[in-house]
Amino acid sequence: MEKVILEDRFTTHQKITFLLYIGAPFIIGIVTMLKTNLTSIGFLVLLLFIAIYTFLVSVAFLKRGFVKIDSQLYRGSFVRGRLFFKTKIDISRSPKVSVLKFKKNQKFSWFSMAKPDLATDFNAFEINILNERHTKREAILSLKNKNNIERTINFLTSNFDLKSEVYSPNFN
Template sequence: MDKIILEDRFTTHQKITFLLYIGAPFIIGIVALLKMGFNSNLNYKGYLTLIILLTIYSLLISIAFLKRGFVKLNSNLYRGSFFYKKMFFKKRIDISKTPKVAVLKFKKSQKLAWFSAAKPDLATEFNSFEINILNDKHTKRESIIDLKNKDNVERTINFLTTHFDLKNEIFSPDFR
């Protein structure tokens, strides 16, 4: 199994939002059960609930810190989500009708949710590199991953062209 692990799945802003807003009920439940446990008022159902809440919150933390990448399994290309180099999720990408790969660069921005009252239009701008698989005439394209780091783009293109029959080209559609 050949794999390349590239970038974080979520931005820092998204991680904090995810862990605070979705994780808050779990944290409140865990703290409440621990407080009851220190007073010796907790029975086996309480401990079972505590273990379940801790497990779910641990899964939320692991999802928040996932990294994205690609995997080659049995000559098939998969986009994977990794946590400490261990694959959690994978999705097959069909490259049988798309022999070309190209990189498109975009300027993007992301609004910051916590600052909306003081500055409603506060956003961070960044460059996004969209890696696409293309048909022969470049008339059909499918985005397979968005990256922020230029070095990761070069590593990804190298991985895709060496492990698969993909050719790196400059995007230039031919509609004739």
């Protein structure tokens, strides 16, 4: 299994929102249960809450990248360098790979009352697989860090029968 781990799955803002809104009830439940005298069923429920919260924390800190398993390409999510889950990417009809740059923004959910349009702008670098004439493209991953593009293209072109090209559709 060859892999390339590229960047965090979620932004810091998304991690905080995820852990605050979804994780807070579990933390409250755990603290409340620790303050009471627990029976054996209470301990099982406490262990279940701790396991669920641990799972939520590990999901919040996922990193994403690509994995090659048995000559197949997968988009993978990693926790501490270990593959957490994967999604197969069919590259049989897409012999080309290209990177497109987009200007994107993300709104902040916490500041909606004070400044409803508060957002951050960033560049997104979308990795696409293309057909021979570039008329069909499929985005397989979007990256925020420009430094990860070269590593990604090197991994895809050296491990698979993909050729890196500049996106230039030919509809003739």
